[in-house]
Amino acid sequence: MSDDDLDDxxxxxxxxxxxxxxxxxxxxLRQATAILxxxxxxxxQIAVEAFALHDLDSRIAELSFDSVVDALPVRGGPAAPRxxxxxxxxxxxxxxxxxxxxxxxxxxxxxxxxxxxxGPQPGAPLTTDDMGRFTCEVPPTGPFALRLxxxxxxxxxxxxxx
Amino acid sequence: MDRADVGGLVQxxxxxxxxxxxxxxxxxxxxxxxVVRSHRLSDADAHEVYQTVxxxxxxxxGRIREPDKAKSWLASTARHECLxxxxxxxxxTVTDDPQLLDRISEDxxxxxxxxxxxxAAAQSERVRRLWQEFEELGDRCRQLLRILMASPKxxxxxxxxxxxIAVGSIGPLRQRCLRRLRARLEARGAx
Numbered sequence: 001m002s003d004d005d006l007d008d009x010x011x012x013x014x015x016x017x018x019x020x021x022x023x024x025x026x027x028x029l030r031q032a033t034a035i036l037x038x039x040x041x042x043x044x045q046i047a048v049e050a051f052a053l054h055d056l057d058s059r060i061a062e063l064s065f066d067s068v069v070d071a072l073p074v075r076g077g078p079a080a081p082r083x084x085x086x087x088x089x090x091x092x093x094x095x096x097x098x099x100x101x102x103x104x105x106x107x108x109x110x111x112x113x114x115x116x117x118x119g120p121q122p123g124a125p126l127t128t129d130d131m132g133r134f135t136c137e138v139p140p141t142g143p144f145a146l147r148l149x150x151x152x153x154x155x156x157x158x159x160x161x162x
Numbered sequence: 163m164d165r166a167d168v169g170g171l172v173q174x175x176x177x178x179x180x181x182x183x184x185x186x187x188x189x190x191x192x193x194x195x196x197v198v199r200s201h202r203l204s205d206a207d208a209h210e211v212y213q214t215v216x217x218x219x220x221x222x223x224g225r226i227r228e229p230d231k232a233k234s235w236l237a238s239t240a241r242h243e244c245l246x247x248x249x250x251x252x253x254x255t256v257t258d259d260p261q262l263l264d265r266i267s268e269d270x271x272x273x274x275x276x277x278x279x280x281x282a283a284a285q286s287e288r289v290r291r292l293w294q295e296f297e298e299l300g301d302r303c304r305q306l307l308r309i310l311m312a313s314p315k316x317x318x319x320x321x322x323x324x325x326x327i328a329v330g331s332i333g334p335l336r337q338r339c340l341r342r343l344r345a346r347l348e349a350r351g352a353x
Contacts, residue, residue, distance in 0.1 A: 014337055022340040026310060029296060029343075032289045033311040039195040043209060047191060047216035051183040054175065054220045068250040082250070119213065120220075142210040143217055159218040161210045161247050 052120040058147070058154040061086035061093055066160070086146075086157040093146065093155075097162055101139050106132035106148065115147040116140055117156075123147065163189040163314070169230030176224040187216070190233060194240050196312035197324040200305040201244035207251075211243045233316070237309075237324035295346045303339035310336060 014022065065085035082097040095104040106112055109132035115123035116136055128134045144162045148155045163171075168190070174182035194215050198208045218239060219232075226235060296307060309316065309324050322329045 022337060022344070025340050025344055026307075026315075026336075028292060029307060030311045030313055030315065032292050032296075033196075033308075034313055035286075035289055036293050037195075037199060039191045039212075040209070043195075043212055044187060044191050046213055047187045048184050050187075050213075050216045050220040051175070051180055052220075053217055054178075054183070054223045056176075056224045060221065060225070066246070068246055119217070143214040145217070145221075156221065159214050159221060161207070161214045161243055162250075 046119065049120050055156070058156045059088045061088035061091065061155050061157045063158040063160060082162065088155045091155060093148065093157060095146070097139065099139055100137070102136040104134050110150055112148045112150045117145045117147055118143055165230040165233070168232050172223065172226065172229035172232050190236055192312040193233060193316050193320060194236050196309050197237050197240040198244060200308035200324070201248065203244060203247060207247050211240065211247055214243055215240045233320045234323040237316070237320045241324050241326065291350070292347065295343060295350070298346070299339065299343060303342060306335055307339055307343070
């Protein structure tokens with residue numbers, strides 16, 4: 001939002017007539033939007049189905065580190081991995097995303113069954129090793145979250161777009 | 163859909179009422195979509211961000227502290243997710259490519275949904291021209307107006323959350339941007 005030398009426009013209060021004309025123009029724009037750029041029906045349907053993600057029994061692991069936001073940018077070269085850290089109380093989930101897939105670890109180490117979610121439907125199942133490590137050879141794209149089931153509880157990470 | 167309605171629907175959805183959730187999606191999708199579209203994302207990225215916002219809303223439903231501010235929550239979540247996607251695109255691509263941002267903004271107007279019947283042709287020509295002038299506004303105006311164009315019109319609280327600017331600066335900015343658009347249309351003899 002750095003362009004637009006808006007100050008060249010007269011800044012006095014609009015007269016009632018002009019105010020009305022601007023309101024009409026805005027309304028016309030709103031109608032044009034409804035025709036030219038409406039919410040795609042298929043997307044709306046996905047949002048309706050997302051109610052299945054409403055689950056008060058699981059704990060949310062909040063995103064506490066995202067290299068896109070929190071790390072210094074890497075200049076040039078091939079894509080650097082995207083590093084994510086999620087926290088739910090004493091449990092930490094570290095995830096590394098590359099073009100080759102996904103690697104991660106649950107800390108403190110524990111075994112868990114993990115699903116890679118891309119929507120309300122069940123995701124690809126993974127299992128950790130004894131150290132809590134897991135890998136997936138398909139790189140996730142689009143909306144992304146992990147659901148972890150341990151013997152005691154279910155943890156779901158914050159959703160984000162990858 | 164005013165704040166009290168939204169708060170009530172959120173509460174019902176928390177209690178498991180799928181119809182209330184559907185009403186929230188129907189009522190607030192245009193706001194989320196407008197915020198997403200106000201950022202210069204590709205169609206594919208815009209679709210993904212829209213979904214992420216709703217997935218996160220469903221996930222956080224029972225944990226949102228002020229349910230009657232759900233509209234602002236959605237607007238601000240959409241904004242942050244858009245900014246992050248834009249940032250990750252810049253990161254993942256060689257950074258000395260000056261064409262990147264121009265490339266992203268190509269092909270983003272879905273004209274395929276343009277109404278087609280003959281009697282609507284004149285009207286659609288006017289709509290198309292209006293849209294074109296709107297698209298050619300500077301980023302700042304384009305972004306503000308795209309958010310205001312959600313239906314129903316969003317309140318300034320939501321616009322503030324969607325843009326990260328003070329409520330008090332929205333009115334004057336709106337007026338300037340609409341004036342600017344009007345001047346462009348007049349210059350083309352389209353008013």
